[in-house]
Amino acid sequence: MHQEQCIKDNLYYVGGSDRRQRLFENAYPIPNGMAYNSYIILDEKTILFDSVDKTVEDVFFENLKATLGDRPLDYVVITHMEPDHAATLGDLLNIHPEMMIVGNAKIKAMIGQFFDFSLDHRFMEVKEGDTLSTGEHTFKFYFAPMVHWPEVMMVYDEKSKALFSSDAFGCFGALSGNIFADELNYECEWYSESRRYYANIVGKFGLQVMNILKKLAALDIELICSLHGPIYRTKEDILACIKKYQTWGSYSPEDEEVVIFSGSVYGHTEDFSTLLATLVAQRGIRNTKVLDISAIDVSYLLSEAFRAKVLVFASSSYNGGLFTPMENFLMDLVAHNFQNRDVFVVENGSWALTAGKTMREIIGQLKNVNISEETISIKSLLTKDQYADAVAMADKIVEYLKK
Ligand SMILES: Cc1cc2nc3c(=O)[nH]c(=O)nc-3n(C[C@H](O)[C@H](O)[C@H](O)COP(=O)(O)O)c2cc1C
Ligand SMILES: [Fe+2]
Ligand SMILES: [Fe+2]
Structure with missing residues (x-):
């Protein structure tokens, strides 16, 4: 009718x-x-x-x-x-x-x-x-x-x-x-x-x-x-x-917030992502998000990347490269000419840690994206010594959010 x-x-x-x-x-x-x-x-x-x-x-x-x-x-x-x-x-x-x-x-x-x-x-x-x-x-x-x-x-x-x-x-x-x-x-x-x-x-x-x-x-x-x-x-x-x-x-961020894109097979990278989110939240940042890239359609991930000011990519290594959903998401950012962000990279692997290098290669194709120099490299599980690295990363995220 x-x-x-x-x-x-x-x-x-x-x-x-x-x-x-x-x-x-x-x-x-x-x-x-x-x-x-x-x-x-x-x-x-x-x-x-x-x-x-x-x-x-x-x-x-x-x-x-x-x-x-x-x-x-x-x-x-x-x-x-x-x-x-x-x-x-x-x-x-x-x-x-x-x-x-x-x-x-x-x-x-x-x-x-x-x-x-x-x-x-x-x-x-x-x-x-x-x-x-x-x-x-x-x-x-x-x-x-x-x-x-x-x-x-x-x-x-x-x-x-x-x-x-x-x-x-x-x-x-x-x-x-x-x-x-x-x-x-x-x-x-x-x-x-x-x-x-x-x-x-x-x-x-x-x-x-x-x-x-x-x-x-x-x-x-x-x-x-x-x-x-x-x-x-x-x-x-x-x-x-x-x-x-x-x-x-103009590829400008909308919100002074951080999104942690987490690609995890068995849950250890996810655990790190939640730890990092907690440390950031404890520093007074609101609406910090950990997004499971396997569960969420890439169209929503891309939208969140357009929204937030600082992005963290945390992923397991996979077949000598990168966990496939993370690779797919990063390639989508490249395909959409995504620009203008501060980003951090966290990798996990049990024998040959290849996720970090692969992520840097893909992110390196984005214009005006500042990738933090240090990668946190987790061998299966975050060690006690690496806790300080997580704290340092949280501090730097807050610094970038406020700059
Ligand atoms: C299909 C498959 C391929 C993998 N390939 C690699 C690899 O190339 N290098 C590596 O170090 N680990 C590899 N792993 C192991 C995971 O990356 C490693 O166990 C990591 O610690 C998992 O982190 P998570 O608990 O967050 O998933 C692979 C795992 C699976 C299931
Ligand atoms: Fe249309
Ligand atoms: Fe159209």
């Missing part, structure tokens, strides 16, 4: 939420489901912003029908061609053969890769800074290459002051009736998922995020309509969105 919602005046939400897929894009756990947002403005001409993932296609078409009534669909703007939004484009064209597809040259080329329908007389190409009027509304196009695909663009509506931001400012999680961030328990229940979405989907492209933020700074934005998660409409929420993207885009 259709469940469209009015956002403001003639701007409607026509997207849908899915709670049955366990992984977003077959990669990221989505225990709270996922929203695939789509927006329509009923001006003199009608204009739709992106379609949706196949999983919510039915409700999307019902919403669209209920909103449009007998009116034609004049324009559909494609802000990027990733299938979690564009997979429905072919079906949309079958229902609305009258529609004109609006996009940039790269989007046009990509439509040709995903679909075999003809774009003759059906595609309106826009360039950076171009405008399109639908009557009372005038839309301006801002290209955001590599946030997070090459063809991404954002669209600003001068009348409603809405920014259609594509995937930027998106969040994991299905929407349940309340589509605005100010109607949700946002800080407690959504903020960390917004960070996890950023870190995993956009995190690699900090430079490009900072570039688009510079362009957006000149705009008077009253609504942020992202393709995933809640809509932001209060001044406070919009400022908070920009601020968090500035922090994450």
